[in-house]
């Protein structure tokens with residue numbers, strides 16, 4: 001596997017939408033992903049980051065021509081540490097390349113809704129594990145957080161049924 005140079009990415013992202021101070025951290029985060037992933041994302045998607053307030057983007061904008069989608073990143077992300085930036089960028093890139101058209105509807109189960117999230121988290125960990133310890137990447141996964149939440153809910157359910165049983169036993 002080869003990794004691209006951040007200078008080249010910075011050059012290739014020239015027409016994307018982001019404030020000047022984000023240029024380096026964004027290019028740096030992308031340079032941690034496999035080269036073919038970066039090539040595919042730059043060719044087919046556009047990064048859209050706005051500093052604050054609002055911004056208007058027309059579908060007629062020449063820079064959107066032939067693109068499959070827009071990857072929006074929050075400006076505040078770039079105030080975080082480089083691993084957090086890298087993870088979020090990798091996660092969104094994974095959604096883009098997986099063509100996850102996220103169209104949540106009321107008929108979807110929670111499992112169906114979280115499926116693309118788990119997939120994107122897994123890919124992000126896989127790509128970035130070449131640069132960071134897996135142990136430090138995993139806590140960033142929404143999937144991991146969901147599992148923690150599930151555990152808490154399970155414990156809570158057990159505790160409540162135990163209390164209920166104790167109450168019933170008292171009555172006897």
Ligand SMILES: [Zn+2]
Nearest residue numbers: 091095117120
């Ligand atoms: Zn996601």
